Amino acid sequence: xxPIAIVQHEADAGPGHFQAHLVQRGVxxxxxxxxxxxxxxxxxxAFSGICSLGGSMSANDDLxxxxxxxxxxxxxxxxxxxxxxxxxxxxxxxxxxxxxxxRNPMKEIGWSSVEVDDDELAREWIGSEPVFDLxxxxxxxxxxxxxxxxxxxxxxxxxxxxxxxxGKHAHLAMQFHIEMTPALVSGWVGNVYGRRELDEAFxxxxxxxxxxxxxxxxxxxxxxxxxxxxxxxxxxRWLRGLRQ
Numbered sequence: 001x002x003p004i005a006i007v008q009h010e011a012d013a014g015p016g017h018f019q020a021h022l023v024q025r026g027v028x029x030x031x032x033x034x035x036x037x038x039x040x041x042x043x044x045x046a047f048s049g050i051c052s053l054g055g056s057m058s059a060n061d062d063l064x065x066x067x068x069x070x071x072x073x074x075x076x077x078x079x080x081x082x083x084x085x086x087x088x089x090x091x092x093x094x095x096x097x098x099x100x101x102x103r104n105p106m107k108e109i110g111w112s113s114v115e116v117d118d119d120e121l122a123r124e125w126i127g128s129e130p131v132f133d134l135x136x137x138x139x140x141x142x143x144x145x146x147x148x149x150x151x152x153x154x155x156x157x158x159x160x161x162x163x164x165x166x167g168k169h170a171h172l173a174m175q176f177h178i179e180m181t182p183a184l185v186s187g188w189v190g191n192v193y194g195r196r197e198l199d200e201a202f203x204x205x206x207x208x209x210x211x212x213x214x215x216x217x218x219x220x221x222x223x224x225x226x227x228x229x230x231x232x233x234x235x236x237r238w239l240r241g242l243r244q
Contacts, residue, residue, distance in 0.1 A: 001244060002048040003028040007069060009055030009088060011035050012187050016179040017228045018051060018086070021235045027242075040068035044076035048242040052089025054177060056193070058140055059091040059101040070096045082169040082241040087138050090161075090173035094142035097164070101142050106156050107201045108136035110211030111223060114160055114176065118151040121163060125151065125172070125237050126230055134176040134227055137188060139201075141175065148173075156209045169241025178231035182220045189213045 004022065006015050008031055015031070022029050030047075032038045044050055050073065057063060073096035076083050085093035091101045111133045116122040141157050144150055145164065152161040157175060164171040188194045195213065202210045 001028060001242070002046060003030040004049040004051055004242070005029075005041060005044070005047040006031045006051045006053065007034060007040070007072075007089070008032065008053050009034045009057065012184075012191065013054045013056075014184065015051065015053060016181045016184050017224075017231055018053075018084075018179040018235060020181075021232060025236075025239065027239065034065050034069075040065050040072055042068075042072070042075075044072060044079050044081040047076075047081060048244065049238070050076045050081060050083045052083065052085045052092055053179070054087035054089060054137070057088065059088060059095050059142075060140075066092070073097075077171070079243070080166070080169060081243050082166075082238060083171040084235075084238050085171075085173045086179050087175060087177055090175055091140055091142045093171060093173040094145055094148075094162075097145035097148075099143040099145040099148075101140055104139060104141040104157050106205055106209045107139045108154065108156055108209045109138075109198055109201055110136060110216045112136050112154050112156075112176075112209070114152050114154055116151065117153045117160075118149060121149055121151040125161075125163065126233050129230065132226070132230060133223065134178060134230070135180045135185065135224075136176050137194075138175060142173065166241075169243070170238065172234070172238055174234075178227055178234060180224060180227070182224050185220060185224065186217060189216055 148162040150162045160175045
């Protein structure tokens with residue numbers, strides 16, 4: 001099987017549980033380290049799937065690699081290569097297919113309850129769990145591209161996940177971070193830049209949509225384990241569409 005390309009935008013925004021899941025399933029993968037000046041592949045032909053990870057930048061920033069990654073995602077679509085996007089990666093996926101990415105009225109940082117918006121689609125991708133906590137860290141949000149179906153939402157950010165179904169394979173965009181591990185969460189909360197953004201957003205929003213650092217890391221092992229079980233269902237469903 002051809003490898004999955006994992007596009008990693010920042011050193012501390014690694015593939016986490018997504019990579020662990022690929023290793024467990026014996027799925028080959030190759031990491032494109034944008035932060036380390038790895039070139040964005042011009043073609044998706046060498047890959048069975050494309051995973052785009054998160055990052056502190058915006059999909060609308062004037063960075064040279066953003067247009068290159070958008071081109072890669074469009075090329076993947078034309079070649080029947082499935083795409084999965086986490087947070088910034090989901091925003092890039094949406095933008096690649098003509099949808100707007102803009103500032104959300106409020107930031108979401110921490111654990112938030114995500115609700116099902118499309119029962120049929122949600123059962124296909126996450127099973128029957130109606131409400132659950134997922135990890136968030138974003139200030140932007142994506143609109144829905146043509147032919148996209150949304151299946152998860154929160155009160156502060158309606159578009160949490162959508163699928164573009166092509167039959168044998170599907171593209172999945174997520175606003176949240178189901179790839180997180182305890183080490184990744186602790187690193188973001190403990191990072192001086194992350195802690196500054198967290199504290200400023202908490203004060204500005206009066207605690208609405210943003211949690212204190214100590215609340216985010218409370219019962220961290222149990223929370224991430226439960227989220228990772230949801231992630232495994234999502235990842236297994238997406239992996240079914242890999243191009244052989």
